[in-house]
Amino acid sequence: DSGTTENFTNYLSQAAPDAWPHEAGGQWPITPRESAQGNSGIADTVQRAEGSIGYVEMSHVHGMSTANIGVGGEFVEISPEAAAQVVADSPRREDNASEHDLALDLEYGTTEAGSYPLVLVSYETVCEEYPDATEAENVKSFLRYVVSPEGQEAASAETGSTPVNDTLREQLLASIDAVGVRD
Incomplete structure (x- = not known):
């Protein structure tokens, strides 16, 4: 099972339901000519195999050609x-x-x-309440860094991910501020 495959097949089933007759899922629904394990394995296989097509997270593209997607003309x-x-x-x-x-x-x-x-x-899942104030504050401190401009830039530089925008950052910070101590 692969989260990347599930995301890609979900995209195909929603963006092109008439052309993609398969259900979204973590298993590729068609027997591939060649396959590999994980994004790194697929990226390596696509780079080696002439004329191949694959899908990987952006952080694994490493200079390969990418597809432009048709959106609104x-x-x-x-x-x-x-x-x-x-x-x-x-x-x-x-x-x-x-x-x-x-x-x-x-x-x-x-x-x-x-x-x-x-x-x-990508999501971070945490409890809304913790048994003690130190644990709650450690979780909040970690999450505040992750969503901060500095944390987002560090993640983007490492993985090629897209930083959250200011509107979403404000929503995330409000959710982080709601983390507290169990009564």
Whole structure:
């Protein structure tokens, strides 16, 4: 099972339901001519095999050609800004557990100009209450760094990920501030 495969097949089923007849899932639904384990293995295989096509996280592209995706009458090149546009335009899931649950219902089928809809969002999951103040403050400190401009730039430099925008950062900080101590 692969989260990248599940995300990619979810994108295909939402963006091109008439052309992609398969259910979204973590297993590739068609027998591949060649396969590999993990993003690094797939990236290596695509680089070695002439004429091959594959899908990997952006952090594994390493100079390979990428696909521009047709969105709203234009073909959009992958970039942090184009990926961030989809995240910014996507609503929260309707079944989120609480007001502090910021899980998104990604708009894979967007027609918004300049959006690159094939994105995957990483989430941090923490408890809303901890048994003692030190533990709660350690969790909050870690998360504040992760969502800070410095933390986001460090992650982006390391992985090629897209930093969160200021609006989402404010929402994340409000959720982080809600972490407290169990009564």
